[in-house]
Amino acid sequence: MTLIKPTRRAFLASTAGLVIAVALPQARRAAAQAQGEQNFAPDAFIRIAPDNTVTVLIKHLEMGQGANTGLASVVAEELDADWAQMRAESAPANTALYTNFAFGIQGVGGSTGMANSYMQMRKAGAAARAMLVEAAARDWGVDASAITVEAGTLTGPDGQTGTFGDFAEAALDSEVPADPALKDPSEFKLIGQKLTRLDSPGKTDGTSEFTIDIYLDGMETVAVLHPPKFGATVASVNDAAALEVPGVTRVAQIPTGVAVYGTNTYAAFQGRDALEVEWDESGAETRSSAEMAQVWAEAARGEAREVEASGDIKAAFADAATTHEAEFVFPFLAHAPLEPLDGVIQLGDGEAEVWMGSQLQTVDHGTLAGVLQIDQANVALNTMYAGGSFGRRATPASHFAAELANVASAAGPGAYKLLWTRENDIRGGYYRPLTVHHLRGALDADGKITGWQNTIANQSIIAGSPFEQMMQDGLDPTSYEGSTNMPYDWPAHRVSWARMESGVPVLWWRAVGHTHTAYSTETFLDELLEMGGQDQVQGRLDLISAEAGRDRAVLERVADMAGWSGPGTGDRRMGVALHESFGSYVAMIAEVEDRDGHPFTTKVWCAVDCGFAVNPDVVISQMEGGIGFGLGTTLYNEITIEQGGRVRQSNFDQYRMIRIYDMPQIEVAIVNSQNDPSGVGEPGVPPIAPAMANAWRSLTGATPRRLPLQDAGV
Amino acid sequence: MSLSLTVNGTTREVDVDPATPLLWVIRDELRLTGTKFGCGIAQCGACTVMVNGQPTRSCVTPVDTVTGTNITTIEAVEGPEAEAVQAAWVELNVPQCGYCQSGQVVSATALLQAIPKPTDQEIDDAMAGNVCRCATYARIRSAIRQASDTLEG
Ligand code: FES
Ligand code: FES
Numbered sequence: 119m120t121l122i123k124p125t126r127r128a129f130l131a132s133t134a135g136l137v138i139a140v141a142l143p144q145a146r147r148a149a150a151q152a153q154g155e156q157n158f159a160p161d162a163f164i165r166i167a168p169d170n171t172v173t174v175l176i177k178h179l180e181m182g183q184g185a186n187t188g189l190a191s192v193v194a195e196e197l198d199a200d201w202a203q204m205r206a207e208s209a210p211a212n213t214a215l216y217t218n219f220a221f222g223i224q225g226v227g228g229s230t231g232m233a234n235s236y237m238q239m240r241k242a243g244a245a246a247r248a249m250l251v252e253a254a255a256r257d258w259g260v261d262a263s264a265i266t267v268e269a270g271t272l273t274g275p276d277g278q279t280g281t282f283g284d285f286a287e288a289a290l291d292s293e294v295p296a297d298p299a300l301k302d303p304s305e306f307k308l309i310g311q312k313l314t315r316l317d318s319p320g321k322t323d324g325t326s327e328f329t330i331d332i333y334l335d336g337m338e339t340v341a342v343l344h345p346p347k348f349g350a351t352v353a354s355v356n357d358a359a360a361l362e363v364p365g366v367t368r369v370a371q372i373p374t375g376v377a378v379y380g381t382n383t384y385a386a387f388q389g390r391d392a393l394e395v396e397w398d399e400s401g402a403e404t405r406s407s408a409e410m411a412q413v414w415a416e417a418a419r420g421e422a423r424e425v426e427a428s429g430d431i432k433a434a435f436a437d438a439a440t441t442h443e444a445e446f447v448f449p450f451l452a453h454a455p456l457e458p459l460d461g462v463i464q465l466g467d468g469e470a471e472v473w474m475g476s477q478l479q480t481v482d483h484g485t486l487a488g489v490l491q492i493d494q495a496n497v498a499l500n501t502m503y504a505g506g507s508f509g510r511r512a513t514p515a516s517h518f519a520a521e522l523a524n525v526a527s528a529a530g531p532g533a534y535k536l537l538w539t540r541e542n543d544i545r546g547g548y549y550r551p552l553t554v555h556h557l558r559g560a561l562d563a564d565g566k567i568t569g570w571q572n573t574i575a576n577q578s579i580i581a582g583s584p585f586e587q588m589m590q591d592g593l594d595p596t597s598y599e600g601s602t603n604m605p606y607d608w609p610a611h612r613v614s615w616a617r618m619e620s621g622v623p624v625l626w627w628r629a630v631g632h633t634h635t636a637y638s639t640e641t642f643l644d645e646l647l648e649m650g651g652q653d654q655v656q657g658r659l660d661l662i663s664a665e666a667g668r669d670r671a672v673l674e675r676v677a678d679m680a681g682w683s684g685p686g687t688g689d690r691r692m693g694v695a696l697h698e699s700f701g702s703y704v705a706m707i708a709e710v711e712d713r714d715g716h717p718f719t720t721k722v723w724c725a726v727d728c729g730f731a732v733n734p735d736v737v738i739s740q741m742e743g744g745i746g747f748g749l750g751t752t753l754y755n756e757i758t759i760e761q762g763g764r765v766r767q768s769n770f771d772q773y774r775m776i777r778i779y780d781m782p783q784i785e786v787a788i789v790n791s792q793n794d795p796s797g798v799g800e801p802g803v804p805p806i807a808p809a810m811a812n813a814w815r816s817l818t819g820a821t822p823r824r825l826p827l828q829d830a831g832v
Numbered sequence: 833m834s835l836s837l838t839v840n841g842t843t844r845e846v847d848v849d850p851a852t853p854l855l856w857v858i859r860d861e862l863r864l865t866g867t868k869f870g871c872g873i874a875q876c877g878a879c880t881v882m883v884n885g886q887p888t889r890s891c892v893t894p895v896d897t898v899t900g901t902n903i904t905t906i907e908a909v910e911g912p913e914a915e916a917v918q919a920a921w922v923e924l925n926v927p928q929c930g931y932c933q934s935g936q937v938v939s940a941t942a943l944l945q946a947i948p949k950p951t952d953q954e955i956d957d958a959m960a961g962n963v964c965r966c967a968t969y970a971r972i973r974s975a976i977r978q979a980s981d982t983l984e985g
Contacts, residue, residue: 456870456929777969
């Protein structure tokens with residue numbers, strides 16, 4: 119997701135000093151607090167325990183992107199810790215301590231995790247190191263400057279040695295340095311190296327705890343039945359049969375539907391299936407997605423609000439030797455994280471504790487308190503590992519936290535686990551918006567591109583949400599990001615946006631606007647280059663502006679890796695695509711063959727410049743995952759809304775996931791531009807679809823204009 | 833109704849509706865939470881356990897059909913194949929969100945127990961029922977090959 123950046127400076131400026139915690143035995147910590155030792159705000163970022171473990175509190179949700187490993191490695195680097203002594207733990211919800219500077223709230227998205235924490239974590243690590251050194255200096259009666267630290271061991275001038283754990287308590291009496299000295303990158307030992315992910319062992323032996331794994335005493339499991347159409351509400355409920363299911367304890371109507379409580383999951387599910395509910399559909403969205411796509415397409419063909427332009431676009435088309443035109447239709451998409459949305463709440467009298475994979479903790483925390491009508495200070499929100507998110511757990515509307523709170527409120531004090539089924543998830547809305555693009559291109563007699571026009575029609579993700587202030591003069595950049603700020607220099611261009619409305623809730627979906635803009639722009643450009651008789655790599659390089667050096671570098675690198683000499687002529691063809699998103703630059707070449715009329719991608723080469731690569735192996739794994747995620751979506755996925763308003767798909771039998779046999783071989787190169795680190799969670803997704811489609815066009819002569827490919831009859 | 837179930841070498845009595853999917857007995861009654869719920873219709877493999885050594889989707893297996901069998905969950909997969917698989921998984925940093933990985937490890941272990949040196953096709957076939965939404969498939973393949981190599985040596 120793209121969020122406003124202007125506030126960043128303001129938040130950096132208002133972030134007072136650094137807070138570091140050195141773990142203490144509980145009693146001593148309480149005593150220290152009681153004595154008003156203000157320098158130690160326990161549990162802020164670092165805890166060093168007497169057993170010599172160093173725990174980094176991670177303010178961002180770990181949803182697979184490697185946040186825990188990444189942020190802990192940055193701390194470990196400045197601390198000169200041994201990687202084996204490092205641990206990571208999710209930080210509790212606390213906006214004052216754990217704000218994401220990119221947003222001004224606690225939350226993560228837009229691939230901002232590393233970018234906004236890099237310096238903060240380095241300073242935290244360096245400060246903790248200085249405090250340990252100072253403690254050792256006092257203890258040994260030597261000058262702090264005479265102490266060295268390596269791999270978790272402090273060494274004094276006379277051969278004294280000690281561990282971090284040895285000085286964990288004494289470091290409490292050290293000054294917190296305001297501006298600790300940071301290493302020169304040439305001295306880095308952990309940053310830039312392949313490290314074992316801190317979360318791998320637990321995720322490999324089944325011991326990692328996700329929200330679904332929480333079992334509290336007397337806890338009831340809750341299943342919900344949602345209306346069959348967006349905007350419908352409950353008219354009446356007959357819960358007699360549900361209440362007869364053994365293990366069902368109660369049925370309650372909540373604002374989002376009907377909740378069934380059970381002593382175990384199976385009872386709750388069975389009870390839900392036994393409900394008889396009449397729905398009030400008077401306010402429901404009843405249009406089909408096909409009907410909406412027609413309305414969107416009409417808007418994309420018409421005049422829309424200009425968002426970026428250069429040159430004289432009218433003249434470019436009037437004077438063109440050739441023009442070209444294409445319409446692209448991108449479906450609604452569900453995120454389908456493998457762990458369905460879930461949350462656990464322990465509701466007491468005037469207090470509550472909640473566990474969930476919250477991606478926007480500040481928003482969810484406020485919502486929980488609001489719905490429960492409990493002072494936020496008395497609501498604890500614990501962030502759990504999330505079994506995937508892809509944007510789904512970052513809902514500005516905070517609808518899941520609200521539903522969880524409503525489930526608890528309706529039943530009263532007790533412990534509840536709200537567990538969505540896959541059907542709740544696939545049919546639950548908050549989709550990547552249905553989008554139509556209309557592109558026009560003008561070529562002169564030499565085959566040079568002289569005009570580029572793109573009109574995009576879709577719903578706004580942020581309008582009407584609590585993030586509405588991110589709208590820029592009525593424009594929602596997440597709707598068209600990636601179609602603007604392109605690296606190419608055209609004599610004239612115009613990008614416009616038509617804002618559409620529907621009753622279907624939409625949300626950012628891994629790479630957001632870039633998921634569709636990369637596809638339309640990079641396939642249409644490929645066609646124009648072919649019409650102009652130009653090579654797809656050299657033609658792009660010729661168009662790339664002087665300022666777009668990072669785009670140029672990744673494109674040249676990927677062409678080199680793949681041994682590009684055109685798309686080829688045999689059974690396997692190559693296609694190329696280049697796209698920047700969230701500050702990271704990615705070029706891909708896909709090699710594709712025709713298997714029984716379907717595209718099969720055999721190999722993908724990927725060059726990525728995400729600035730300084732803090733954890734190169736995490737960067738590579740995010741590119742690999744992004745490629746698989748993007749490929750599967752392009753081949754198989756769409757949410758179809760039927761005439762009348764029901765969602766056709768409901769589970770993985772119809773919303774098909776990419777499987778191991780679909781996966782290409784992947785080769786990733788990191789192009790290190792020495793810029794500040796930028797995100798990698800999303801930028802691997804956008805280029806794969808157009809790269810694959812461009813190769814497919816070479817095989818078949820046509821670009822799929824309607825995704826997914828399976829739906830386009832491919 | 834009381835049923836007798838042998839899970840991870842221990843036989844226990846559970847008092848459940850006999851139609852309850854094995855998944856929910858393992859999780860809700862036995863509190864073995866490594867086995868996950870992803871779809872409930874045998875499409876994703878997150879709930880994979882071994883029943884008499886065979887990888888089985890516990891979400892669609894009524895508990896009364898597996899009394900008298902040996903059920904093994906991620907918490908107790910063991911032996912040289914399991915060790916090789918888990919070591920390769922950690923070394924190659926396979927997991928991302930990790931939610932599918934219990935099922936992947938159980939399926940991969942069962943594969944190597946049956947076929948110590950699988951071909952690429954055999955790997956794809958054996959792992960086809962395990963969805964990874966994070967698409968860690970490239971590393972899953974590499975880790976199975978690596979585990980297979982260490983088993984040989
Ligand atoms: S939960 Fe059993 S296969 Fe998906
Ligand atoms: S690691 Fe996330 S689903 Fe596989």
